[in-house]
Amino acid sequence: MASAFIIGGTGQIGIGVAKRLAREGWTVRLASRTPPPLEGLWRHVPFDHREPGALATAIGHGADLLMDCIAFDEPDADKLLSVEASVGHIIAVSSASVYRDEHGRTLDEASQCGFPCFPVPIGENQPTVEPGPKTYSTRKVAMEKRLLDHAQGRATILRPAAIHGPYSKHAREWWFVRRLLDGRQRIPLAYGGRSRFQTTSVAAIAEAVVWAVEEGEPSILNVADADAPTAAEIGKAIMATMDRYADIVGLSDEPYPPSAGMSPWSVECPVVCSSLAPNAGTYKETVPDAVLWLIEATRNRDWRSVLPQLAAYPWEQFDYEREDNLLSALSRSA
Template sequence: MPKAVIVGGTGQIGLATARRLVGEAWEVTVVSRHPTALPDNCHHIEADARDAEKLCTVVGSDTDLLMSCVAFDAADAECLAQAGRAAGRILAISSASVYRDDEGRTLDEASGLGFPAFSVPLTEKSPTVAPGPETYSTRKVAMESALLSRAACPVTILRPCAIHGPESKHAREWWLVKRLLDGRAAIPLAYRGRSQFQTTSVAAIADAVGRAAAGNLPAIANVSDADSPTVAEIGRAIMDVMDVRAELVGLPDAPAYPPKLGATPWSIPQPMIVTGAASAEATYAQSVEPAVRWLVQHVGNDNWRERLPQLAGYPVDHFDYQADERALRLPGAASLAA
């Protein structure tokens, strides 16, 4: 029976991967700082992700896969490299945010410097930022570089984009799901609903982990859905799952980024489309149902900020319905036909 150790495995990526591996007869141990409910047949060990000494007692020569969902910088990579010296493979989750445009702009600085104009689709050969401690993306690149250079076993780096799935603390779909639950008859969408911000299902990530463990992926692999839906297409897919209908209304292009009205978590002025070695076979519409069902069943209007703390941490009011009404009256606002 193959064995996997998943560090920081209590979030949506770790849980989806654990379920996938257990279903394929893996023995799975999840390492996290606090005890938590886990999928059946998973073991739990309480430890910090940077406690290399403790991790070394968990990971041995019988560990086929050491995976980290919480490796953010070079220090995390060093810890993984030490703990995984005897492992068969180390896998770390990075991010497609590491890519830059020709002027060096990334997602990290978009609100201040302008949204990057990517040459799309982005592939594993597209330019990235330099490693360093300055931003989320530069730290991720530093993690990647350190792990690839210091690990004693094969390494796989996965770069997903806008992740969707159950048990998320940053569920972008809630922006639309809550409006539909609240009975909003019309929903305004910035940039005429045409924005494309690449999506990635946790099912696609779990599948990529299995492919990496079998040695069927390169050292760095982008993970994406089979398509890159527009915001309007995202809205229609969510409405199909919920069997609820609202009018989607496209707003004229905003003069600056981020837009003040109709700004969804996917609203961007230029497309960010990602493809690569671990692109999924399923489209967004085919894979989003688990995320939507989980939101409807487990996230309520009275506690959504507690259940989705990362989404709630945005410096905007996601559900300013008075602003929505102003947006719907803008000159040039137009209904989006399916």
């Protein structure tokens, strides 16, 4: 029986992968500081990756698959490499944010340098930022490079985009879900609702993991849904799941930058990824799990405590007064 050891295994990605592997008969251990949010066919291993030697102790005699959902920089890659002799395949989760456009612009520095204009779609051979300690993405690239350059056995890097699924602390779908729960009848969207920011379900990540283990190549995989829906299409998919509906009002591209309608997928230029790995379906087919979990997880709770990463966005996401004033002005000028 194949075995998997998943670092950060009790989070959004880890749980999604664990469910898939357990269904296929794998023995799964989830390593993290906190216990899993639900019971399943896996075992929890208390683990703090910041402690020296903690990984070797926790993994014990090893595993066929060592997956790290939280690998961030070179020291994290070194920890994985330190136990390489006892594992069959290492998979580390990176991010599609590592890519740069032909002018060197990146998602990390879009507010300072301008939004990147990528080819559509972005393939795994798109140039990346240089490795280093400067930004989230440069650290991710440093992690990737260290792991792939020094691994003696099989190693794979996964680059998902806007991840969706249950148990997220950064569930972008809340932007629409809360508006619908609050009974909003009109929802404005910047850039006419045409923005496309590639979505990635946790089911697609699990599919990519299984495929990578079976195939072994290539060493870098984008992970994406079968489609790249617009922000307006994302809203409609969420509405269909909830059976609640509102009118989506596409706003003009002027003035810039937009003062309203900035959903988590609202971007100036499209970010669309292709992938060599199989997917798990379209966004509309895979998003219901995230939406239904969100509704239940936020019931009678402050959403900020459930979604702290989303709450940390540097702008107010639910400024209904601003939205109403804007929509009223649009109606008067029509």
